[in-house]
Amino acid sequence: MTQLFFCVLSLTGLLFFLRLRLAVLNIKSKRNIERKVIDEASYTIIQPILSGDPRLKQDLEKNLARTKTMRFIWLVDKSDAIAQAVTAEILEEPSYHERTICLLLEDVPEKINPKSFKLLQGIEKIQTEYAIILDDDSVIDFQRFDEMTSCEQRSDEFLVTGIPYNHGQTGFWSQLVASFVNSNSLLTYFPMAHVKETNTVNGMFYIVKTEILRKYHVFERIQEELCDDLAIADYLSERGVQLIQSSIPCNVRTTIKEPMQYLRLMKRWLLFATIYMKRHYSLRLFFLVVLPSILPIILLIWGLWLGVVPTLLVVGGLGAKAIILKSCRNRIFAIRENRSVILYEVLNDFLLPVLYLYTLVTPPVILWRNKKIRVSDGKIRYE
Known part of the structure; x- marks a missing residue:
């Protein structure tokens, strides 16, 4: 039994280094491309805005x-x-007011995705070649935006998605959410892109030609879909639009103040992940995403049963993983994280499978904009 434990522990380590290697290779392939100065005048950032987050004005x-x-x-x-x-x-600043249009929109109709509803009306106002869809709690790292110059040379239809990270959070629950984003971002998006399985987009930040959005009536077609990021990826992929995973970073900070708010958010994200897995399940997804996510809690329980040393090896191994990822993020995103992120990431590794089990055994219902919605096939279905 002990030998089997050490075999599974070794497998967990091997999967981590495999994912990390694939991520590094994918990032290096993007760093080696020829870059030019971006013409900002070719881009319009379009943002659906909703109050509630204390950092709204700052972001x-x-x-x-x-x-x-x-x-x-x-x-x-x-x-x-x-x-x-x-x-x-914000728009009292003349330079900001000059290049910003603020549209006031009517309330969203029933069974319509609020984000898609807003974007559908905003697309009509875009006069630039490219549209950047950006959440109101997201900040782009424009120092790395010149990666888009390589995409601008392409002759096919494409959508470019950014890479999210979460930096600068305070408070226990907000930092726990940040640990989920940060411990999974590099090891999910980049490895899957490297094995040619980019099947979804980071809905908080993506870039696409404006004519594509209009040609395919994108937001009109997906406005009844709850998971708008997965919906737009599936819809455009079916029409031959290439999904490109870039290394352009985007700092996404979600403020969470209480445990039930954290639980509701995680359940929503994990329900969306379940829909993704139903549509795009593969062996690569299993070995690069699913299996590495469930092994930590299995090893912890197993280690506790075997004794102190196996338990310490599990916790220590996950701590080493968190330290390596922290170092990678600091270099890739040019940030400096506190050492406390290591503890949060280890805690997240143990909590994630438990949260997913909770998601599976409880009704697939989320509270969204004060309304209960049943999440089954990705459609908006009110309870």
Whole structure:
């Protein structure tokens, strides 16, 4: 039994280094491409905006401050007085006001995805060649945006998705969410891209030619889909549009203040992941994503049964994994994380399988915009 334990522990380590190797190879392939200066005037950032996050003003301003000529379209609900006040305050700065359109929109109809509903109306206002779809809690690293110059030379139809990370969080639950994003981002998006299985997009940040969105009536066709990122990936892939995983970073910070808020968010994400796995299950997905996610809790329980030394080996091994990933993120994203992220990532490794089991055994219902929605096939179905 002990020998089998050490075999599984070794397998876990091998899978980690395999995923890390694939990620590094994929990143290096992008770093070696020829880059030129980006023409910001060819891009418009379009953002559906909703109040609620305390960093809303800060994140919106950062994207404006880090660009000079790039255009912005903000999509705000007429009923959202707080979001209107925040955007109005930002646009008091003349240079920001000059290149930003703020649209006030009616409330979203029943059974329609709010994000798709807003984007559908905003696309009409875009006058640039490219559209950047960006969540209101996301900040792009424009120092790496010149990777887009290689894509601009392509003659086929394509969509470029960025790589998310979560840096600068405070508070236990927010940092726990950050650990989920950070411990999975590099080891999921890049390895799957390297084995030619980019089947979804980072819905918080992606770039596509405006004419593609109009030609295929994208947001009109997917407006009844709950998982808009998976829906747009599936819809465009079926029409021959290539999905490209870039290494352009995007800092996504979700503020979570209480345990039930954390549980609801994780359940929603894991339900969406379940829909993805149903549509795109493969052996590569199993060995590069699913199996590495479930082995830590199995090893922990097994180690506790065997004794102190096996348990310490499991915890120590996951700690070493977290240290390596922290070092990689600091280099790739040019950030400096606190040492506490190591503890949060180890905790996340143990919690993730438990949360997924909870997601499977409880009704597939989420609370979204104060409404209960049953998540089964990806459609918006109210309870």
